[in-house]
């Protein structure tokens with residue numbers, strides 16, 4: 443790390459004790475910024491980095507709700523409004539028992555740079571709760587969402603802060619949240635949330651956008667080496683929104699996707715994942731991934747321990763959660779001849795694993811670039827809401843493809859410009875930072 447950045451980084455760590463994931467996200471960005479502070483002294487003089495690491499606003503609130511037996515539960519709700527230099531705060535809500543302030547801040551921090559990379563007018567934010575939706579009935583999830591929104595509504599709005607989904611928050615939850623927002627405010631404010639259903643302001647392609655975009659980004663990386671998805675053996679982790687659509691897109695491009703996983707284990711299906719069955723088990727029935735193997739007529743195996751990264755493959759798409767691919771996994775993947783890794787999830791690869799891939803010359807697409815298609819399409823949803831319009835699938839998909847190609851090209855060009863050709867991590871961090879820094883400096887001391 444550049445010596446001028448070390449005291450800033452240390453102050454961030456001291457100010458935010460116990461937030462390991464946030465520290466990791468800050469470190470990853472700071473590691474890239476040496477050449478930037480050398481070339482643009484104004485970044486240090488105007489204390490942009492100190493400001494960018496301090497959220498504009500952090501909201502923590504109580505979420506009381508009752509289960510189907512009438513028992514009372516208390517969860518904690520979060521919304522971290524990190525940076526509004528480029529537009530209203532924008533970013534998802536995560537419902538998962540592991541959620542605490544450090545997770546929300548890591549995600550919100552990443553979102554600042556990701557959203558800048560999309561070229562759309564959106565700032566960075568993130569939220570969620572330590573609520574665990576697994577095994578809960580629709581009625582319980584609805585009561586939780588209504589209670590969550592009963593506090594959140596006062597902090598959000600089309601021009602203020604626009605939440606969407608993330609882990610544990612999909613179309614069902616966005617529906618309950620939107621209904622409660624509308625009820626409390628008496629406003630049909632479509633642009634207050636994204637990921638809505640098609641008949642009430644949602645956008646075509648938004649459900650597919652993150653997974654599709656990740657594969658589009660990886661395809662662009664492969665293209666720089668004269669390669670493509672065609673004929674690759676692809677490893678995907680997760681079996682949620684991002685994973686499912688990454689699998690579908692990679693298959694369409696001629697790849698064989700041989701794995702999927704959830705928090706209970708993973709499946710290996712050498713003939714290629716049967717996507718309809720996976721969607722039936724995970725999206726419709728909200729079941730366990732072992733049921734996929736059970737219903738695949740002996741063609742797939744379920745493994746409860748270990749991870750998909752132990753399976754031989756040439757392209758890896760981590761689409762589950764943070765730090766799911768560590769140094770030992772990276773070594774396995776390298777032994778098996780992996781040529782490209784693109785992060786569908788946020789920060790799924792540890793710092794050590796990232797270094798191993800980069801040192802070995804493997805194409806590595808960091809999440810803030812590779813998974814930006816989701817939030818970019820959220821911004822397209824906001825655009826449709828603002829003009830009271832709805833676009834066709836083909837047109838929206840074409841816009842997404844153009845955005846992903848331009849994120850890829852911007853990251854590649856910036857990496858080259860700063861003397862680190864092929865380093866998409868540095869390219870993404872520097873491109874994102876420069877856009878936000880420029881806006882912050884123009885807007886005075888904010």
Ligand code: NDP
Nearest residue numbers: 608609610652680681682683684704705762763787788816
């Ligand atoms: P979903 O809730 O739809 O799916 C999450 C998947 O990851 C599930 O298969 C889940 O397993 C698994 N998973 C979650 N937490 C863990 C864990 N601690 N250990 C092992 N497996 C886990 O979420 P998404 O697909 O939306 O999100 C996946 C990743 O992509 C996240 O990192 C998210 O931040 C990121 N992302 C999402 C975007 C979006 O538009 N949705 C946009 C950009 C990034 P199980 O079913 O057992 O819980």
Ligand code: 2IT
Nearest residue numbers: 533534606608816817820
């Ligand atoms: O991490 C992410 O970019 C998301 N969960 C999507 C955010 C959004 O506002 O669509």
